[in-house]
Amino acid sequence: MQKYNFKTSEEKWQKIWEEKKSFKTSIKKNKKKFYCLEMFPYPSGKIHMGHVRNYTIGDVLARYKKLSGFNVLHPMGWDSFGMPAENAARENNLHPIKWTEKNIKTMKRQLKLLGLSIDWDREISTCDSKYYKHQQEFFLEMYEKGLLKKKKNYVNWDPVDKTVLANEQVIDGKGWRSGAVVERKKLSQWFFDITKFSQQLLDNLKNLKNWPDKVKLMQKNWIGRSLGCEIDFDILGNDYVKKISCFSTRPDTLFGLSFLAISADHPVSKIYENNKEFINFKNKCLKTGTTEEALANAEKIGFKTNLIAINPLDKQMKVPVYIANFVLMDYGLGAIFGCPAHDQRDLEFARKYKLPVNPVVLPPSENEKGFKINKKAYTEEGKIINSKFLNGLSAPDESVAKTISILEEKKIGKGKINFRLKDWGVSRQRYWGCPIPITYDNNGDIIPVPKKNLPVILPKDVDLNCKGNPLDQHPTWKYTKINNKEVTRETDTLDTFVDSSWYFLRFCSPNNLNYGYDIEDLNYWMPVDQYIGGVEHAILHLLYSRFFMRAIAYQNNNFKYVEPFSGLFTQGMVCHETYKDQKDKWLSQDEIELVNNKTYIKKESGEKVKVGSPEAMSKSKKNIVDPENVIKDYGADSIRWFILSDSPPSKDVQWSEEGIAASFKFVQKLWNLNLNIISRKDDITNKNEDTIVEKYTTKIFFNINKNLANFHYNVVIANFYDIYNNYINFIKNKNISSDFLRKNFETILTLLMPFLPHFASECLTMLNPKLNLENISWPVYDKVLIEDFDCNIVIQINGKKRSLIKLPINSKESFIVEKAKQVSNVKKYLINNSIKKQIYVKNKLINFIV
RNA sequence: GCCCUCGUGGUGAAAUUGGUAGACACAAAGGACUUAAAAUCCUUGCCAUUUAUGGAGUGCCGGUUCGAGUCCGGCCGAGGGCACCA
Numbered sequence: 001m002q003k004y005n006f007k008t009s010e011e012k013w014q015k016i017w018e019e020k021k022s023f024k025t026s027i028k029k030n031k032k033k034f035y036c037l038e039m040f041p042y043p044s045g046k047i048h049m050g051h052v053r054n055y056t057i058g059d060v061l062a063r064y065k066k067l068s069g070f071n072v073l074h075p076m077g078w079d080s081f082g083m084p085a086e087n088a089a090r091e092n093n094l095h096p097i098k099w100t101e102k103n104i105k106t107m108k109r110q111l112k113l114l115g116l117s118i119d120w121d122r123e124i125s126t127c128d129s130k131y132y133k134h135q136q137e138f139f140l141e142m143y144e145k146g147l148l149k150k151k152k153n154y155v156n157w158d159p160v161d162k163t164v165l166a167n168e169q170v171i172d173g174k175g176w177r178s179g180a181v182v183e184r185k186k187l188s189q190w191f192f193d194i195t196k197f198s199q200q201l202l203d204n205l206k207n208l209k210n211w212p213d214k215v216k217l218m219q220k221n222w223i224g225r226s227l228g229c230e231i232d233f234d235i236l237g238n239d240y241v242k243k244i245s246c247f248s249t250r251p252d253t254l255f256g257l258s259f260l261a262i263s264a265d266h267p268v269s270k271i272y273e274n275n276k277e278f279i280n281f282k283n284k285c286l287k288t289g290t291t292e293e294a295l296a297n298a299e300k301i302g303f304k305t306n307l308i309a310i311n312p313l314d315k316q317m318k319v320p321v322y323i324a325n326f327v328l329m330d331y332g333l334g335a336i337f338g339c340p341a342h343d344q345r346d347l348e349f350a351r352k353y354k355l356p357v358n359p360v361v362l363p364p365s366e367n368e369k370g371f372k373i374n375k376k377a378y379t380e381e382g383k384i385i386n387s388k389f390l391n392g393l394s395a396p397d398e399s400v401a402k403t404i405s406i407l408e409e410k411k412i413g414k415g416k417i418n419f420r421l422k423d424w425g426v427s428r429q430r431y432w433g434c435p436i437p438i439t440y441d442n443n444g445d446i447i448p449v450p451k452k453n454l455p456v457i458l459p460k461d462v463d464l465n466c467k468g469n470p471l472d473q474h475p476t477w478k479y480t481k482i483n484n485k486e487v488t489r490e491t492d493t494l495d496t497f498v499d500s501s502w503y504f505l506r507f508c509s510p511n512n513l514n515y516g517y518d519i520e521d522l523n524y525w526m527p528v529d530q531y532i533g534g535v536e537h538a539i540l541h542l543l544y545s546r547f548f549m550r551a552i553a554y555q556n557n558n559f560k561y562v563e564p565f566s567g568l569f570t571q572g573m574v575c576h577e578t579y580k581d582q583k584d585k586w587l588s589q590d591e592i593e594l595v596n597n598k599t600y601i602k603k604e605s606g607e608k609v610k611v612g613s614p615e616a617m618s619k620s621k622k623n624i625v626d627p628e629n630v631i632k633d634y635g636a637d638s639i640r641w642f643i644l645s646d647s648p649p650s651k652d653v654q655w656s657e658e659g660i661a662a663s664f665k666f667v668q669k670l671w672n673l674n675l676n677i678i679s680r681k682d683d684i685t686n687k688n689e690d691t692i693v694e695k696y697t698t699k700i701f702f703n704i705n706k707n708l709a710n711f712h713y714n715v716v717i718a719n720f721y722d723i724y725n726n727y728i729n730f731i732k733n734k735n736i737s738s739d740f741l742r743k744n745f746e747t748i749l750t751l752l753m754p755f756l757p758h759f760a761s762e763c764l765t766m767l768n769p770k771l772n773l774e775n776i777s778w779p780v781y782d783k784v785l786i787e788d789f790d791c792n793i794v795i796q797i798n799g800k801k802r803s804l805i806k807l808p809i810n811s812k813e814s815f816i817v818e819k820a821k822q823v824s825n826v827k828k829y830l831i832n833n834s835i836k837k838q839i840y841v842k843n844k845l846i847n848f849i850v
Numbered sequence: 851g852c853c854c855u856c857g858u859g860g861u862g863a864a865a866u867u868g869g870u871a872g873a874c875a876c877a878a879a880g881g882a883c884u885u886a887a888a889a890u891c892c893u894u895g896c897c898a899u900u901u902a903u904g905g906a907g908u909g910c911c912g913g914u915u916c917g918a919g920u921c922c923g924g925c926c927g928a929g930g931g932c933a934c935c936a
Contacts, residue, residue, distance in 0.1 A: 217854065218931055226935075248936055261936095300934075326934040336936045344851075345934045379852095420935055538931085645875075646862050654862070658876055666875090669890095706866095715864065718874035725874090794870050799917040801870055825903080839916050845869055849916055 006635030039533030224420025433493030
């Protein structure tokens, strides 16, 4: 029997698809649309297994939807601005554009090898001025609408990349790309006013029905809405400072007050800027790091001022004012009141500086006399005590509301909603990014670049080896004229998250030269019906995209889409076993060898290798598997099959040699099955079991549909294994006619198209040469066909399964009971017992209680 | 510390509204075919005396129910998110 030659077949079909433009998006807008989008890749060099998984999942969906009659938009592009290009440029002396182009070429070729149903005519690349021109225009429009601000602010400074990072890009106090410890620095930056939409971004989460709850929750926590109160404290001890306002979510604990704490960046702290002790203290604060986490692990320290604060609810109560390292200027008002009994940080601070700890909330299980705070602050529900007119209220719900209303009445405070979300700083001191279309005149005033002068093109001739920002160092680029006036260009470029915040719009009208999108196209294609990508973008990219849509829609009645992605799916990572030598150095698979089928040894030294747990593939752990090698050895269909087969797409999947080999084998087995079905001949005229095939095929068809809809692709794969096992038996059954078998197998192969597109195309044309593959469609079956004549009834005694009988469907209960009682294994339980009760579940089970 | 998710064989995993636990696959063991190997196919898969039968069994303890992997309460463990956010 001839083997399946995946190489010739895959090449053949890819060529046919290219020639026939099989995946070109139809511009006819009369059909129902489906916009299927996977997160576009950063062109880092070669595709990795994560890409294979991401794009295979998307491709299955896109092909399935297309077969189901949708007009499918399934585009691909490149997130091609960013730092790795600059780093590579320095290392290899290759210009970022050359490096990027080279990588795009390689990766595009590799993606094509996978047989993805992508409309390459819509390809976009964010580093192309044809793309970023429109981005600059959006920027100018946002500037006009007041959604952009320039602020002097502390920023996270990455000393290695010499760039500013957004808070979101700082992970564990380190830059998300360089890994360098981040410092604090004050710079003038451009900010998108994302906080203007905080409430909207929060509220609309509940409308995203097809998003994972997990992601919605992460965004909710990130936006971090909290209801509290701004409280004014009168201050003694200084002629200029008469008042300090604090924000608190627990104003009801005001009688537990024992100090006030303000941030070192608070305006009031300026009084002490010449005080040596304060300068020391402030330096200490800066050294502890920039991130909140670094502060978290540091000791809580304070600088005692000579100021005294008066409790607005009890003028007799006077407390010291501290400047403390754990109070941040960019949240709330940069000032808090400390109630150590009911806040852990305040408690630690109070213990250190020997301040009083007075409980004002009593836990339900305690009594007032015996209740004391030791090392742990009490933050749960309880009853207010020691608080005069607040006593007896239940905390926090009742007491917080009541306190706010009292404070508002007395005009010493007002209820306030606070958000954790901060404005999005987009300035980057990098070369390889979208130029900001802004200039400054001699006075430093902002002069936006007129739209007719766009794009502001990134110059090619830069010295990437200079320190700092190469654009700033360029001899001529930044000097230009606007309306005959000499101006200087902004030399910062945009955060690459801006590039990816609207690319899904561009895909709808990639060739519109006039504007970033064509509203007619958007009206048809948007929103993205299914967006697929890694969960690592759950907050940043997705939140920024949601913001960008609102920013475009702001003061723009034509644009009615605020949510870019109506469906979101986050896939898990691809993992692989890890190996280390005795010195804990990571080893790649090439460096080790299996001996006696048991243990691994290091080839070089012969030492025993430590096999570690499977972890996400990464260069640093040396556990990557190159997809192109796998395609070479096993074919695109096999790699697609395996990447979907072992785990649900939402969970991590473990790559294994055995797994890919098994997938490859199965494709061969299916091939043989197809050949057998084609060549099968009838030798007996008595054909009465054709319905078995039809029933089975219909049933599995409904199962596959269901599993496809839920992204249970691993179960669909299992369904196909089941199909194979059944069809092998159908072939042997001489009471099934061959034509009928072929007809049903044609359905199976159609169902297989999204998963093994080359293989299924090849088999289908062999099975039915008359078929035009461009016109085939997802089968339709009548549900009536899966109605069985028989069903299995489980017989239970006292809830335990004792037997199983096959009976006609919808049999009467009395008939089933009668039959059940005749089963010998049931009989023996009934012989000495009387039936007290029986439970019957239609067509499923009968349970006797004895 | 807070929030969320998840704990099912040697492994990856299946399992409508509570209704046959372990589909499907990998690995392993045994067998068939073969001079042999590879490939292929079959069987097994925890305990008890077996292809029959019974028992235990979905992290642990308890509850609701005729019946719990699924629902409820408590604990233990793993992973993820957030974090001096007041």
